[in-house]
Amino acid sequence: MTFIYDWLAKIGYTHPLHPVFVHFPIGLTAGAFFLMLGFLLLKQSSLQISSRHVALLALLFLPFAIVTGIMDWQRFYAGVWLPEIKIKLTLAITLFLLLALVIWLGLRKTSANGILLALLTLAVVNIGALGYFGGELVYGSRVPKAPVALQAGQRIFEGNCAGCHPRGGNIIVPQLPLRSAPQLNEFGTFLAFLRNPKMPDRTTGLMPAFPASKLSDQEVRQLYLYLRFAFVESRREEMMPSPEMSLQ
Ligand code: HEC
Structure with a gap:
């Protein structure tokens, strides 16, 4: 792993890797939610299919964001179990399960769209929280709290x-x-x-x-x-x- 960062530093890349990968699953999760919302409002079946495909893409990209997040955590935070790290890991695993459930339910023709929308709503709340704790990690605790x-x-x-x-x-x-x-x-x-x-x-x-x-x-x-x-x-x-x- 050190090898990857050392090599990247040679070509002038010294930042964390997670920010590069994280936008794919995050953006796609939001996309799946809005497409499903659009389907329920407009009753266009193509939107429902798109929502399922976009959720699948989100699920496929999520592991890259998780793995680079763990790598950056080792590299830039020395693998210390900060509270934000615990929360973000829990949220990421929850997001993975939510998206997997959305895709699995979507494949079964009988499933109610209301449930899918509820699950995608939870997923959107989840990505908001992931972003918040990411910000906390980078900006919030640059400074230890004082009496x-x-x-x-x-x-x-x-x-x-x-x-x-x-x-x-x-x-x-x-x-x-x-x-x-x-x-x-x-x-x-x-x-x-x-x-x-x-x-x-x-x-x-x-x-x-x-x-x-x-x-x-x-x-x-x-x-x-x-x-x-x-x-x-x-x-x-x-x-x-x-x-x-x-x-x-
Ligand atoms: C623009 C970036 C920057 C800012 C802002 C800054 N520093 Fe520094 N600081 C450095 C750098 C770079 C060094 C290494 C020595 C050098 O280059 O002069 C350093 C070194 C130090 C050191 C010596 C560390 C050592 O182990 O020898 C102390 C103490 C320090 N800074 C305190 C402060 C304090 C207090 C402030 C705010 C009032 C501050 N710095 C603001 C960049 C900064």
Whole structure:
């Protein structure tokens, strides 16, 4: 599997694979639903046949989306069982079963179209939820949640840093993640770094500087406390803020 991603990186493709494949089953599922709805409203039998064919295509493409999803999960989330991953896997398997049921019932001439529409409605709700939790995975939890006292710092992180440092990583220079940065050990070092970021060898890298006009010393302090909570203390204390931590 690493081989596939390494090879893709050689030709300049470094993204996840799932987004490329996921639109086929998702779009086709929605198509099957609307064709069935059209059949029930307009009573044109060709729409019913189309709905069944489109549902079959959705079922055939779904495994590609599931497999690339699992591959991306291993590659980009290190196979960690995040809640969103559990939900998405459950939803994907449910979608597979729903589509299989739609096709099987459709083949039996006696089956009621109302039931087919109900199943396809569930399938459409399912793909909506799959999309929602996909978004949660990519955007929702780039940032660990903070207790109220640290929320100002969390907002500064979301607004200024999380784009390049999602989940405390580093999308530009992955070997220099925020979560294990030596600058988080002491506030003075952290402040100096933000004002004038440097690579470990003291050369200038790609990290933008944050002058006082962008983030005041007070804001940098709030940010620092939040980062310590989110990425340093959490490793020791399972996401609980230490009692002596305050904004002073
Ligand atoms: C445009 C992308 C980008 C943004 C925005 C950004 N950084 Fe960085 N950051 C980097 C890069 C790239 C590096 C690697 C060093 C370099 O290139 O200067 C880095 C390195 C760091 C390091 C040192 C990591 C190490 O292990 O040595 C810290 C600490 C850090 N950033 C904190 C922050 C904070 C805090 C913010 C928000 C105020 C922020 N960064 C915003 C790209 C960014």
